[in-house]
Amino acid sequence: RATVIARGLASLKQPSSLFAPLDTFTERHVGPEDSEASAMLSKLGYKSMEEFLGDAVPSKIRVPSSSVDDAVIPAFSESQLLKRARELAQKNKAMKSYIGMGYHDAVVPPVILRNVMENPQWYMPYTPYQPEIAQGRLESLVNFQTMVMSLTGMDIANASLLDEATAAAEAMIMAYVQSGQKKSTFLVDSGVSPQTLSVLRIRAKGFGMKVVVGDIATLVADESLRPLVNGVLVQYPDVNGACKDFEGLAKTVHGFGGLVACATDLLALTMLKPPGEWGADIALGNSARFGVPPGYGGPHAAFFAVTDKLKRKMPGRLIGRSRDSTGAPAYRLALQTREQHIRREKATSNICTSQALLANMAAMYAVFHGPAGLKRIANKVHGFAQVFRSSVETFGFACVNDTFFDTVTVKVDSANVLHKAAVAAGINLRPVDSTHVGVSFDETVTPDDLVKLINVFASAADASPVSLASLQAPTSLSVPDSLRRTSDFLEHPVFNRHHSETEMLRYIHHLASKDLGLVHSMISLGSCTMKLNSTSSMIPLTWPEFGSVHPFVPFDQVEGYHTVIRELEQDLCRITGFAAASLQPNSGAAGEYAGLSVIRAYHESRGEAHRDICLIPLSAHGTNPASAVMAGLKVVPVKALADGSLDLEDLKAKAEKHKDKLAAFMITYPSTFGVFEAGVQDACKIIHDNGGQVYLDGANLNAQVGLTNPATCGGDVCHLNLHKTFAIPHGGGGPGVGPICVAEHLAPFLPSHHVMENPGKGIDAVAGAPFGSASILLISWAYIKMLGGTGLAKSSQIALLNANYMAARLSGHYNLRYKNDKGRVAHELLIDLAEFDKSAGLKVMDFAKRLQDYGFHPPTCSWPISTCMLIEPTESESLEEIDRLGRRRRRWRRGAAEGEQRAEERAASDWNKPYSREKAAYPLPYLKEKKFWPTVARIDDAYGDMNLIVRLICLPALPTLTSISV
Amino acid sequence: RATVIARGLASLKQPSSLFAPLDTFTERHVGPEDSEASAMLSKLGYKSMEEFLGDAVPSKIRVPSSSVDDAVIPAFSESQLLKRARELAQKNKAMKSYIGMGYHDAVVPPVILRNVMENPQWYMPYTPYQPEIAQGRLESLVNFQTMVMSLTGMDIANASLLDEATAAAEAMIMAYVQSGQKKSTFLVDSGVSPQTLSVLRIRAKGFGMKVVVGDIATLVADESLRPLVNGVLVQYPDVNGACKDFEGLAKTVHGFGGLVACATDLLALTMLKPPGEWGADIALGNSARFGVPPGYGGPHAAFFAVTDKLKRKMPGRLIGRSRDSTGAPAYRLALQTREQHIRREKATSNICTSQALLANMAAMYAVFHGPAGLKRIANKVHGFAQVFRSSVETFGFACVNDTFFDTVTVKVDSANVLHKAAVAAGINLRPVDSTHVGVSFDETVTPDDLVKLINVFASAADASPVSLASLQAPTSLSVPDSLRRTSDFLEHPVFNRHHSETEMLRYIHHLASKDLGLVHSMISLGSCTMKLNSTSSMIPLTWPEFGSVHPFVPFDQVEGYHTVIRELEQDLCRITGFAAASLQPNSGAAGEYAGLSVIRAYHESRGEAHRDICLIPLSAHGTNPASAVMAGLKVVPVKALADGSLDLEDLKAKAEKHKDKLAAFMITYPSTFGVFEAGVQDACKIIHDNGGQVYLDGANLNAQVGLTNPATCGGDVCHLNLHKTFAIPHGGGGPGVGPICVAEHLAPFLPSHHVMENPGKGIDAVAGAPFGSASILLISWAYIKMLGGTGLAKSSQIALLNANYMAARLSGHYNLRYKNDKGRVAHELLIDLAEFDKSAGLKVMDFAKRLQDYGFHPPTCSWPISTCMLIEPTESESLEEIDRLGRRRRRWRRGAAEGEQRAEERAASDWNKPYSREKAAYPLPYLKEKKFWPTVARIDDAYGDMNLIVRLICLPALPTLTSISV
Ligand SMILES: Cc1ncc(COP(=O)(O)O)c(C=O)c1O
Numbered sequence A, B: 001r002a003t004v005i006a007r008g009l010a011s012l013k014q015p016s017s018l019f020a021p022l023d024t025f026t027e028r029h030v031g032p033e034d035s036e037a038s039a040m041l042s043k044l045g046y047k048s049m050e051e052f053l054g055d056a057v058p059s060k061i062r063v064p065s066s067s068v069d070d071a072v073i074p075a076f077s078e079s080q081l082l083k084r085a086r087e088l089a090q091k092n093k094a095m096k097s098y099i100g101m102g103y104h105d106a107v108v109p110p111v112i113l114r115n116v117m118e119n120p121q122w123y124m125p126y127t128p129y130q131p132e133i134a135q136g137r138l139e140s141l142v143n144f145q146t147m148v149m150s151l152t153g154m155d156i157a158n159a160s161l162l163d164e165a166t167a168a169a170e171a172m173i174m175a176y177v178q179s180g181q182k183k184s185t186f187l188v189d190s191g192v193s194p195q196t197l198s199v200l201r202i203r204a205k206g207f208g209m210k211v212v213v214g215d216i217a218t219l220v221a222d223e224s225l226r227p228l229v230n231g232v233l234v235q236y237p238d239v240n241g242a243c244k245d246f247e248g249l250a251k252t253v254h255g256f257g258g259l260v261a262c263a264t265d266l267l268a269l270t271m272l273k274p275p276g277e278w279g280a281d282i283a284l285g286n287s288a289r290f291g292v293p294p295g296y297g298g299p300h301a302a303f304f305a306v307t308d309k310l311k312r313k314m315p316g317r318l319i320g321r322s323r324d325s326t327g328a329p330a331y332r333l334a335l336q337t338r339e340q341h342i343r344r345e346k347a348t349s350n351i352c353t354s355q356a357l358l359a360n361m362a363a364m365y366a367v368f369h370g371p372a373g374l375k376r377i378a379n380k381v382h383g384f385a386q387v388f389r390s391s392v393e394t395f396g397f398a399c400v401n402d403t404f405f406d407t408v409t410v411k412v413d414s415a416n417v418l419h420k421a422a423v424a425a426g427i428n429l430r431p432v433d434s435t436h437v438g439v440s441f442d443e444t445v446t447p448d449d450l451v452k453l454i455n456v457f458a459s460a461a462d463a464s465p466v467s468l469a470s471l472q473a474p475t476s477l478s479v480p481d482s483l484r485r486t487s488d489f490l491e492h493p494v495f496n497r498h499h500s501e502t503e504m505l506r507y508i509h510h511l512a513s514k515d516l517g518l519v520h521s522m523i524s525l526g527s528c529t530m531k532l533n534s535t536s537s538m539i540p541l542t543w544p545e546f547g548s549v550h551p552f553v554p555f556d557q558v559e560g561y562h563t564v565i566r567e568l569e570q571d572l573c574r575i576t577g578f579a580a581a582s583l584q585p586n587s588g589a590a591g592e593y594a595g596l597s598v599i600r601a602y603h604e605s606r607g608e609a610h611r612d613i614c615l616i617p618l619s620a621h622g623t624n625p626a627s628a629v630m631a632g633l634k635v636v637p638v639k640a641l642a643d644g645s646l647d648l649e650d651l652k653a654k655a656e657k658h659k660d661k662l663a664a665f666m667i668t669y670p671s672t673f674g675v676f677e678a679g680v681q682d683a684c685k686i687i688h689d690n691g692g693q694v695y696l697d698g699a700n701l702n703a704q705v706g707l708t709n710p711a712t713c714g715g716d717v718c719h720l721n722l723h724k725t726f727a728i729p730h731g732g733g734g735p736g737v738g739p740i741c742v743a744e745h746l747a748p749f750l751p752s753h754h755v756m757e758n759p760g761k762g763i764d765a766v767a768g769a770p771f772g773s774a775s776i777l778l779i780s781w782a783y784i785k786m787l788g789g790t791g792l793a794k795s796s797q798i799a800l801l802n803a804n805y806m807a808a809r810l811s812g813h814y815n816l817r818y819k820n821d822k823g824r825v826a827h828e829l830l831i832d833l834a835e836f837d838k839s840a841g842l843k844v845m846d847f848a849k850r851l852q853d854y855g856f857h858p859p860t861c862s863w864p865i866s867t868c869m870l871i872e873p874t875e876s877e878s879l880e881e882i883d884r885l886g887r888r889r890r891r892w893r894r895g896a897a898e899g900e901q902r903a904e905e906r907a908a909s910d911w912n913k914p915y916s917r918e919k920a921a922y923p924l925p926y927l928k929e930k931k932f933w934p935t936v937a938r939i940d941d942a943y944g945d946m947n948l949i950v951r952l953i954c955l956p957a958l959p960t961l962t963s964i965s966v
């Protein structure tokens, strides 16, 4: 029955005043119009939103609506926001940065900018949990993996990590695990970037490891150290630019059983012998210079590749090939059993959100340029560095490194004087120390830029300025012969046939056409908050004033960014009720780790470093226990009662039992069962009474804004998923931002960053860049500013209403597993499908696949309970869409077994199913108008894990020109 | 057999110098790499490109390669171009314009900006000639038609015209035709915009009509005029802002058999009684303020709507509903028999390219805002005008008009003084005369803007400045009661259910998913030049510095635009060999009209106004004869020889016969048969010897650049389709730009524009804006600058090579209808399928539809010869893609009858075709990986024309809230 609502002339409110803006965001963000919301409320038996909220949210934890309204966070209309963003953009100084240290400016090929980065088909989907409707981005991630394997010469690569620094930490932990957790010293070369060192230091702490930094050759030569060493990390080329031969080192380290990890640079590897060819066990780094501008720190995709023997210990998501039910090849997430959502505190990986969108951009960059194009870019970057070096040498400067790819470190009389002169010329150099500066080149440097740069040095040396015409291109490489790359790379056709824009465009759109995303229909993935990612919040992101800023520039150059950061921190504090925030963590899981580390530092500051027990409910997301372990905590599980709520008795008993060692309690609120528990404050009190701190997992904050908040619930620290509640698009599995907000007493311990001015006295950095993935903070900033406090609160209210309305539509047909004493759920709902297994042998996945036939992305499956689906509609879905899913779900209660389909099968000549083709493909009439065809049939997971293939199939050689036939 | 070419490390050229840019455009634009081009050449039996060109292009007409190379047009790399565009953008002064006159700034909803305007799925396809694979944009154009009908209250509307001024001219001609071409006076109210008057004047000339301008009531009262009058044009509201009641006028005019045309404003019609309700026969205007910023003149979609009785005389494209072979509803181009491509010189319409993309944007704007949202915008605009008016009245200014929607004309002591003060405040007012200024409001005006504007008047009157707080919102409308709109509008659900961004986004992507475009595969539409529309050339277009410029601002505010315009004119002159250019015409057909009018003016200047014979080959595009008639010329057809070339004997005979009255000869070169004829210079000489001028239709210029040019061929004037050769995307059927280039002796007659400074002494304006669709000139400018002369020439060379290679692949399998004496075609080829009709009853359309099953857009069908297909691959297609089509075409020679498919049928339970489903859907294996499913089956054209339905089906009323069921 149609539920189109009359939305004609009468339905839209006239603005309050002639002078009020008309392009207000709330009505564009929130799906149901006011008249529809009223209808839904009355269907649920309520006269007002307030009455409904009274039943849904425990009154004890409610905060006054004035805590988050337009008076505290005034609303900007869309055009007002864009104007303000434009003003702030202008407040970032346009400088040319040669700072390097792993961050480079990059040219985004326009075809990739527009058709990937700015295309909702690519940036809006979630992690490809449902591979049948995600073959496009899965193939692209396999391109990424293949590219990394090919360039690094390693056997296997994952589909991205958060950044180079955390990737290095993962390597270190891998080395530790590889030693059977017996050897706890990790050696790090002094050529490794300082921000990496900082992250290694803190991450070592959780495992009681020791990081020793020094000249790696000297350290390894120390025989007394060797028995304790699980591995080493070198950087290639190193932070000062030098390209060193580590082949001997690798032999030595392998000799005493250690692993060799190498932080490296994909562009340099087009010219340098790849780590896989000289014996590295792990290669890692940052792929950003493949078409992802620095954005004041991120996001970008780190890569991580290992030798075959380490593959089952590798962190992060891995895409592998398998086959579908017709035997056709198909991609899907491989080896998921390694991941924290299965292994919890025993996981070797704590990556949930990673950097899929940025990995796809980097992969597409390689597809577009191909091996020859990349090589050409590398030659240019190297050539510029060479010209720079020989020029400054003629002025009398000495360069520290003889070998280099793109970076030269120059000895100067006074670095200060040089920096001043450079800044005056619009140039940032790398501050090394008082008598050295670093200069790194990237593909964006133009000949004019080069001349300007050289002339800063000319003038410092009182030499006469050079002109472009006077510069001589070098005739040989500045890379040692022994380190020159001789092997081919990127030989697969995908990297060799998409070099014209037309071919590239078609490839990008072809892959996109395979994926079902938010541009098609609701993605009610519980706990993922797949809400609108508005266009206006995405627009400033790709302005060069935000894109090309290096993360380590002086603060006085980034007033625009700092305003956004300050305002966002303030607003998040208002929303959470906390006192201070750090935007550094690059994902929810990283936020958890940061928050727990803050708690540990707090205990330590009070002489209670021994507190190391962390209570975690069984229903918690897998990242929670995994993070706890990484922070050096011991996990003690807490039970739930039959109604899904926390077993306060059990909590109390365990808190008291571990009283002296209790560090923290981690709780998700509303719980992962989709209910606001009334006892949350009591639970927190129990913890506090026993000396512990409360960590609130804020993944479900979308249920809370303006209604309650983590501080009021009793938490001391929480992380937020800006990529959920605050509308950063999920990018097909990242980027994310997982800021933490903390109460007053924890504020001094928030992460510092030692490359930045006034690093603070907090814990070591948890990410490579001081403000994490700074550029996408613009999205959440815009989201908050455009909704304003009142719109934010309304969004949470409608999120609750949509979920409860959906629950009502399904109840009677499905077993709603948990609800509160008033019969209400929070912002998501858990339905249990166990009965169907009993009655008809139908599993959760059968329902999931059948939903695809109806054009819907399945909800979260078998989590947090294996027989359940967790459904979160969010506030952005309209009544019509919710009704559409509601009707479908009621229908496929009856017909789940009717069959799953793919387009190809549908045209197959023989059809031997017990139901008609038509019924399978078009179970309902609307599908004749709007049908999404999955491109493969149901995929066989086990087969793929047993026969692990994670790269594109490599043809031995491409056919040559002679094969053309007319 | 695979023809993937080794494109590995060796294949890409290293740049000439370390300092050369790497992001050079030519290699991104041109499909085949150099190694592939060599292979293709050798397959054709040539050792070099030069040798091939020697056979393909007659040597007599070749120009030296130095005429178009990097020395004359230096090449910018993509990033250099974007930098230069950014600099030029900054040279347009950011002003707030209140000039009005039919041009308004507009807010593009970001979701439409990104997902329509900046989305190649929407901007790259061609006119929906193949409706089965174009249902998305067809539906959107029906939305446009429905929106226009609903807002104007008319019975039928077309799918856009070029601009308001030419739409008014079409109305005038319709009135003339309606009078049986007997009454030749057309009355125009003095409230009509001056640029419209200018276009009316010149267009009247061709038909020997008289345009009388004055107060319409007075004119109509003149009984002596009435017998001569075929119709009247009024503007509602008029250019000065007044809203007049024309109901009485309409009665009077109908009384003496005339038609009433009304230029109007869609936004005003949300508030004003629509023309259809007070008796207008024709309503027309500009839809730009529905989300299409002015762009210094365009592009934007004009609308044109008529009463039912006039529908078969309506100009322009019309989309109608029909049914497909399964009986399902489907859209397609309706009543094509009215159009010039069928009716040629007898056509009532000369619209080929119109403004589809902009019509789609305007329609989407209405879909997004819905009736209530539009009304809200109208209220704001009106309210601001009211506040302005009452404010300036308190300063003592008198306003000329008591009634208004958005425009107020103010009497001042010295307009000059006021303009100076306004400009100093960053404001442009409309110059009316020395004692009046005009002020028009649009939705972009903010309260701050309003205050600033009012204070310009305050200060001129020595009054004290106002503040926002002091401004009072009006309480009643300034529209006469009798003219208030009382009827509802936009009641169809499409305008009432897509008001959240999520819903809008899904609707846009749903429609896009139905259309096969250049993002999928080659579109080898002969004569349409579907080449790459590069992203980098599209990027500057949507920068506000180019978008929000009013076309009538003083020249000193648009240095950026004027640089682009000057450079583009120069480059086009270099390329064509001509002396001067006009960028004013908004399409190829409009260019033809302009060029012929220039020729007429030239003859007139020499006392030879009587020259009115135009020779046109039978093979010419239908727009040629239609344009000739519009320019007042009589068409005399010229025959072709059996080999497709012009019959020079016949030409000579006819030229001599009409010697005294010969005005012009129109020729397309290379001819529409796809061959360079050697005799072109001889033909031109014949014409010149007999006192005529040569008009060269430059639609095929893509075959010529750097090889020959229209001047060398012997032409005096040519038009170019910037939307073909110079890479403006086709937008699904527009926008286009059809500039004309002329020899020295014709330069003085190029179109003027009387609203602009120094209008020149040329013919009257042929379009509403001085530089036509100025903003998209950026695209062609960027295209030319990025390729540079050498890249431009290379593009033409590869276009020839691709076509000849394709011809070679098909020959032996298909009858290649024409080639030159060396066996070569030009940039396109004509294959004749007549034999298949004889042998198997297969028509051209059977082949076309079957090609869709292979994922290809069919080539141009049955034009210029009914049994033929005209195939133009363009230089942007890679060897691989050409081979793919080549193989397909050879295969469907055998299998054309195997069946055409649509997704729905494929799943139908019963299958009664003589071939298998599988064979129908997947005739070749690559289709399993990449299959485009048409959304409807073959469409019945005749049925649709007999049962003409051109709007969305209107539900009587929307179901109300009570229908929700849980
Ligand atoms: C409850 C909960 N906590 C933590 C996380 C981890 O967040 P992230 O994926 O950003 O690492 C998730 C992610 O889905 C979650 O649902």
Ligand SMILES: Cc1ncc(COP(=O)(O)O)c(C=O)c1O
Pocket: B351, B352, B353, B527, B528, B587, B588, B589, B590, B621, B623, B624, B668, B672, B697, B699, B700, B721, B736, B738
């Ligand atoms: C040969 C020729 N002349 C003129 C035109 C008309 O150009 P436009 O569609 O821009 O009016 C066309 C359009 O396809 C054409 O092919």
Ligand SMILES: O=C([O-])O
Pocket: B341, B352, B527, B528
């Ligand atoms: O568009 C054409 O009619 O060729």
